[in-house]
Amino acid sequence: MVSDAGSYAPVPSDLVRRAPKVLLHDHLDGGLRPETIIDLARTDGYDGLPSTDPEELRTWFVEAASSGSLERYLETFAHTVAVTQTADALRRVAREAAEDLAADGVVYAEVRFAPELHIEKGLDEHQIVEEVLAGFAEGQRLAESAGNPIRIGVLLTAIRTATHSRRIAELAVEYRDQGVVGFDIAGAEAGFPPTRHLDAFEYLRRENAHFTIHAGEAFGLPSIWEALQWCGADRLGHGVRIVDDIEIAPDGEPILGRLAAYVRDCRIPLEMCPSSNVQTGAAESIDHHPIGLLRRLGFRVTVNTDNRLMSDTSMTHEMELLSEAFGYGLDDLQWFAVNAMKSAFVPFDERLAIINGRIKPEYDSLRAVLAERLTERA
């Protein structure tokens, strides 16, 4: 075998797609297929869509989400939420999300959604959670029979600007044995510190439950500090602004502040979403994304999609972008997958089974495939 197959970059596209990938940060209402949105709008009599042509609609979502205007960004979610107010719609989008992720080579995914956004047509939050879980179960069965087995865990999201976080946390605990693996809090960061929801976090800790908090995306270090030291988050959603606590000395040596050191020492997982971060201005470009520095410094970095529809992305695409920008090879891609799997909210034995039963052997065989191609070329 050619010894440098593991570090050869950029990794060929077909191999990135086949490589087992692990996704911890993906929003259900940010990952609908354009065709499905149009279909659901028709069935539901929703006439607010900017286009009923799938390709035009796909482009509209990306442009609106990249426009730099918060109103247009939020409008994209107004449409996906408007068409997911019925049992059938919720079940369908969950099923399709599982199928799309599996076809993209994702072997484990945590997908999150906010039950309180789907009550407009009278569904109650229990029904909403049950329909989404049923959709994921169907999608996992279909993926398995298509030869792409995937395991999906659900996170229930509470909205930062609302006051229902304790109720959603209770719902997450109620469904913890039926496929819900954790809790999250999302929404506008500035002016809405996570400490507003301490009651929910304290309840989850008493219940030995897991949670992540969107922090350090639009807003800086205080938000990350509160999420960890006041709320007790297991992971950070994005967390890109942790680089504000890392100084580069004149000799090029990085100096970590106390918070950055804590995050690294305690192996706090960072759910980084490169394309989404560039779109919202949390990072300047993929080439300048803090992920390069943080990976070099050995932070517990994971790679994620955030909103596949709004960013027109997939796990394969995110990995390809990073492979090109930072020269990552298969060894690095495996490191990201193992890091994410170690940080998952499913039980330890399930994590190990995926790391040892899928990630490691499948990367080994991909390195062999690449080595053979490189030898043929030489």
Ligand SMILES: [Zn+2]
């Ligand atoms: Zn997010």
